[in-house]
Amino acid sequence: MAELVSIVLAAGEGKRMRSQKPKVLHEVAGLPIVSHVVGAARAAGSRDVAVITGPGHGDVRDAVRSADPDATFFEQLERKGTAHAAAQARPLWEHAQGYVAVVYADHPLLRAENFQTVLDRLDAGMDAAILGFEPDDPTGYGRLLTDGDSLLAIREQRDASEEEKKVGLCNACILAFRAEVFRALIDKVGSDNAQNEFYVTDLVELANAAGYRVGYGIAPEVDVMGVNDRIQLARAEGLFQKRIRSEMMHRGVTLIDPDTVYFAYDTEIENDVVIEPSVYFGTGVTIEQGATIHAFSHIEGASVGRGASVGPFARLRPAAQIGADAKIGNFVEIKKAEIGRGTKVSHLSYIGDASLGDGVNVGAGAITVNYDGYNKHQTKVGAGAFIGSNTSLIAPVSVGAGALVAAGSVITKPVDADALALARAGQVNKSGRAKTIFERAAKAKAEKSRG
Template identity: 45%
Template structure:
């Protein structure tokens, strides 16, 4: 390997009309992250000198998603080659540098990995005679893809589009995936020479291989797994990308020491962190920003997003953890309990049918079934603090802002609106009144009606 500098051009100017969406195509999420962000992650893994994102006109949302990189606007959509031409000014220092490389990838290929891109880069740099490297794959159905033509030594002779191919060429299953990398100076010279003398009047990057052959420049290919180069142009293709990504994330979690009882029913976000000896039961969904420590149990039908779960905790079944929730060591959050922006201390419990929002729950505190922290008054949200070892009786309403002291006890069915001091008992309910034999009298009265 040399110390060649690298620039990556990400093509993200497509309109995505087949998505039928107001959201730009490359911003549709896969595993909770925009497709473009997945592609940028793969590019960033190569540690390039710069990344240039080519976007279409009026694409402020896409520009915002790529704000940390150089943005180029392709005012007219005249093909992939034209998109790279638009980036030429941002690559001007590469035009006179034969010890640099330019990689072109696409913003709608969220499954593309840094490992595959590195193979392309390694081939380009380890064989200096190779001036251009394309990415190929072998789909089960080659369909309408362009075919790579190779000579006996593996050098690319060109790409023949399906419409221009005869029957013999159509039998070839080595197809063009789109991404390519070239030596900086040579690549930009080839791009500069692209012509648009075709029915669409567009400039195509695929023509670079024929141009390289014409100039006696060596071009080769790297063959990628089919899943890596899956492009997304429709909702159906987006669903396929999601399925493949989920399979990858499940495999990663299990390889790291987690048990998934029914892997195909568990859905991760791309940033979900799962510790060792974690057991995840069927039908669990993880939204973004979840961190799970070791020895945690996530029981069936739970939904977790933006939460941190410490060692030994048990969550669910049917629990919902919302953003800002921190579950301490050995905490139990049971069925039909919802937590939002709540911090649970070591060994605390909320086992049944409760809502705990904007709250701090001390170690070994117990929250009874049906308890609600009333954190919102229609205008502002306030916080509830429950001290260590406190016991909250079932069906209680804690009206924030309010503090329940350490070791305090709140009687079942109470509405608490004021501070309960340490080790105190509080009742906030109407006095029970009993009328002997009144029920029998009532029934007789109703019979006469």
């Protein structure tokens, strides 16, 4: 396979997003749009990926770098069009020996296969190849003007004649060239058009005029949809979710009501996992074989072990590690905590900054009190311990293996293994006092309503 250099054009502002941040930083399935595109370029075999950003776009570079530390960045100081932007990556393409691909950064559903569609044309002997698609409504898109298998030109909507606007084959988002062809033509692109900009699409006509062979490939419309506003962003999210839901089910994951489950781009789920309706997965989640995620649960940055049960109405926050066969029940929140094999935190509890051993039972309403207003502190509970309902474990504190903490206790000191811990005030009953209090309250309420 020839070496591939991909140039990702990400310098636009995306004003139609009505946003303070660049368009390509808006996320689909938890990943910035531009990072989806860079990922597709890498998956297609790109040795080098150049990302062209605009002035003040350090946040774009940071976002891409976090997903692809090896990406190279160039800045387009003046917005003079896509060809001008691609030319900024000269240090990468001026010595390239294989292929050069130019791709727009606002296509979050792009796949490696879409790159391969045009690279196959180059492998077959073409000097350049463009990715096209056939939308239901071509209005606004550049048209591909063809003659059989040859591509003659790409005409932008604003520059197209009435006859050319009737063409249904449109420019998608990838233009690929033999490196020597790209070098020979990129500096010859002119700006004689309605916008007085240098269009990378003009390379097609230049290539034909120079006697090069130019072809095209066709991609499914869903793969190459661009995002220009919030409506299209929502549509891209919906299409991505539909795609990943299908992939999950093909891998052996059961989705009871697929349309209500939302995945992140990096969600990893093994086979024989059952996911009930209305579950949300943030980034960084792994679910092992045979686990069940019950309805209305929210999971991010967490791992769930084999055969575990989570929910309904559970929340797993980052660094929650749920062991095999553990049970996290309804209205339970786990944060930065290790939950051992077979441990049960069944209802109405908060476990944060903690380590619970195997076979621990946590009663309803029990919590770890992990924050003192300035710092977080650790709680450790040994294997087989029983934490009674409505217990507060004031961190830093430890409870030994096999210990029993009585319900309603406030634990501030270490509890030894196999010990019984009781930490609550003694009960006092005062005869008739309740009646006196209620009568006094009723009188006060009556006086207030009369006044």
